Amino acid sequence: MKFELNGHEVYVSTGGRDHQQGQPFLVLIHGAGASHLLWSQQSRSFAYTGYNVVAVDLPGHNLSGGEPLTSVEEQAAWVLSVMDHLGASKATIVGHSLGGLICLQMAHQAPDRIEKAVFVATAARVPVGDPLLSNASDQEQLAKDMMTSWGLGPDAHHFDNTVPGFSHVGVGLRTMDRNPEGAVAADLNACNNFTSGPENAANITCPTMCVFGGKDKMTPLKFGLKLAELLPNNTLYVLPDSGHTIPGERPHELNALLREFLKA
Amino acid sequence: MSEFYDLETLALHAGHVPDKKGGSRAVPIHQTTSYMFEDSRHAAALYNMEEGGHLYTRISNPTVAVLEQRVAAMEGGVAATACASGMAALHLVTTMLASAGDHIVSTAQLYGANINLLKNTMPRFGVETSFVHGRDLDGLKAAIQDNTKFLFCELIGNPGLDVLDIDAVVKIADEAGIPVVMDATFCTPYLFKPFDHGVSVITHSLTKWMGGHGVAIGGAVVDGGNFNWGASDKFPTLTSAHYALDGINFWEEFGPTALTQRIRAEGMYNFGPSLSPTNAFHLLQGIETLPMRMEKHISNARAMVEFLKNHEQVSWVKHPELEDHPDHDVAKRILPNGAGSMIGFGVKGGRQAGAAFIESVEVASHLANVGDAKTLVIHPASTTHSHISAEDMKAGGLSEDMIRLSVGLESIDDLKKDFNQALKKASRVAS
Structure with missing residues (x-):
């Protein structure tokens, strides 16, 4: 679905199905350097099982125009304005990595708009170290290689895949290539500079779920567990063999957990 | 620093993680036509491309998928689709990208059956091909028309052994906004990585060096995922509503894997040029030592x-x-x-x-x-x-x-x- 917001074209995937009156909204927010393509194993699946899916391309990512936003606060406000445009007064929000930080900020900015929140492969603070941060500005391709390499678990590096014939490595790299130059650096800086996560997490009142990968090299499990401890009304799941890219690496497990959480 | 496995490791391991149930170190041969659905919802989800999985071996198969994932890994693509032969691979690409009234530009130094498909068979379905000598770069450029869908070539021509200046050819195609499709049978990823040079789609006869043992016929289409199908209206099969799947737009929905998804949804489904699981197993044995x-x-x-x-x-x-x-x-x-x-x-x-x-x-x-x-x-x-x-x-x-x-x-x-x-x-x- 394409529409204009603040003078720029916005793309959100509805999972191939038009939104239906009265159905609950499910907002899927991608991580740094990614796009709605991260959720290709979730968006159609939930769109055809009773949800109004909104898998966003953040500004300056993939099919959405404009410049990439440079702070989590701006990104959270933007997703809320997308919800306004689509008539979604409330939604369950699901964020992966940077998307998880955006969820923390959305829940802080507009707690009444959040039905439930799901944190996938993320933490309350996601500091980004050198050399990744400096490479993102100076040598973007190297930064993409590093993120793809660290972003995948051992099975994905062995090219195991639930989608026949697909390569997590290839899809990861080429998905990042779909974004205009500068998106990776903007996203990583937004991650690095966002410090309100722990406070926001502690004040979330809605039900939350965390799904983390036991072999996550980008946001190691120990940081995720700290977030899970902070969230007052949380259910925690750890997928022991998954790397960081849980939506692609472990779609069946993630979808089953999501479905159960949404129904509860 | 980034860490991806080298070609020698990928040739042995890519696409297969031993399953915990059986523990088979070798890739098992899943000699089956069909797969049990968990429930009616799971069945509908597979047919509707909501999630990955296998529903019928004409479309995909677990053993064949290992081969596909291995070839995709070795070539550095986003995905691969294995098929019955190298000729089936070219036919899949041609029919997924071109329709009646469309045009292809090809280098003339090709395997005989590739020439025959493009020169004699496809025109009966309204798709014409202009053949130009691979060294005639000006001629290749001049042959591209508004309705040209891709530029086809072989890096090492069969049997003349002409070697194409692929960097110059990719530049010509880039300027025209069309992808380069390469039959990479003669080079294999050991000698040449087409996607690193800007090629967008690879076809393989896996029967040759990749398999190497001469016991199984097979082919593959490898999708580079590096072409912007949405930059123009030249590729409606990928960027406009599909005839099924609720009018899915493959480009918007799947981005870099749009071509592969269309091949799976239409090419394998309607033409059925499937590779047998046993042949996939044989080809995998060969690839291990490529x-x-x-x-x-x-x-x-x-x-x-x-x-x-x-x-x-x-x-x-x-x-x-x-x-x-x-x-x-x-x-x-x-x-x-x-x-x-x-x-x-x-x-x-x-x-x-x-x-x-x-x-x-x-x-x-x-x-x-x-x-x-x-x-x-x-x-x-x-x-x-x-x-x-x-x-x-x-x-x-x-x-x-x-x-x-x-x-x-x-x-x-x-x-x-x-x-x-x-x-x-x-x-x-x-x-």
Whole structure:
């Protein structure tokens, strides 16, 4: 679905199905350097099982125009304005990595708009170290290689895949290539500079779920567990063999957990 | 720093993680037509491309998927679709990207069946192809029309062994907003990585060097995921509503894997050029040793080039690594690991002497394949290219006296002895 917001074209995937009156909204927010393509194993699946899916391309990512936003606060406000445009007064929000930080900020900015929140492969603070941060500005391709390499678990590096014939490595790299130059650096800086996560997490009142990968090299499990401890009304799941890219690496497990959480 | 596995490791491991239930280290052969659905919702989800999985072996199969994932990994693509043969692969790409009224530009130095498909079969369905010599860069550029959907080529032409200046060809296609599709059978990812040079789609006959053992026919389409199908309205099969799946837009929904998803949803579904699971298993066994085999193919080929070049009964030798080859400089630049294990040569005494040579070899085998672990010889003018007109043969770099040699992995001394005795017998016919 394409529409204009603040003078720029916005793309959100509805999972191939038009939104239906009265159905609950499910907002899927991608991580740094990614796009709605991260959720290709979730968006159609939930769109055809009773949800109004909104898998966003953040500004300056993939099919959405404009410049990439440079702070989590701006990104959270933007997703809320997308919800306004689509008539979604409330939604369950699901964020992966940077998307998880955006969820923390959305829940802080507009707690009444959040039905439930799901944190996938993320933490309350996601500091980004050198050399990744400096490479993102100076040598973007190297930064993409590093993120793809660290972003995948051992099975994905062995090219195991639930989608026949697909390569997590290839899809990861080429998905990042779909974004205009500068998106990776903007996203990583937004991650690095966002410090309100722990406070926001502690004040979330809605039900939350965390799904983390036991072999996550980008946001190691120990940081995720700290977030899970902070969230007052949380259910925690750890997928022991998954790397960081849980939506692609472990779609069946993630979808089953999501479905159960949404129904509860 | 980033850490991806090297080609040698991928050739052995990519696509397969031993399952915890059976623990089989080798890739199991899933010799089944169909797969149990968990429930009716799961069945609907698979048909509707909501999630990955297998529903019917015409569309996908777990053993075939390992092969696909291995080839995708070795080529550095986003995905691969295995199919019944290399010809099925070209047919899939052609029919997914071009429709009646569309046009293709192709280099002329191609395998005979590739020429036949594009020149004689596709025009019956309204898709025309302009053939241009691969060295004629201006001609390639001029041949591109508004309705041209892709530029097709082989890096090492079969059987003329012309080597394409692929970087220049990709630049021409880029400027025209069309993808380059390459049949990479003759180079394999050991010699050349097409996606690193801007090629967007690879077709493979896995029957040849990739399999290497000559026991299974198979092919693959590898999707580079590096082409922006949405940059123009040239590719409606990928960027507008599909006839099924609720009018899915493959480009918007799947981005870099749009072509593969269309191949799976329409090509495999409607045409059914599926690879058998057992053939996929055989091809995987071959691929495991590709890097080591290619190393030996190349060293044996180099030794045979020297041997033939200095043999009194040989009138000419053609190989891209020879300085007198017209594409020697291009080959040196883009094929540093070797310019392939195919050699063309002429036997003094013309057609009859050539026939006598072929009938006299005892280690080499006279047959239609190439890229086998065993050394193979054939006379293209009377066999593989016999359906091609004299004019097209000339354009493809063929001559009547040419012997096509696919150098295998035998002892180089035994090969030289065999060729020596066969050339001696040929000389008696010639005299």
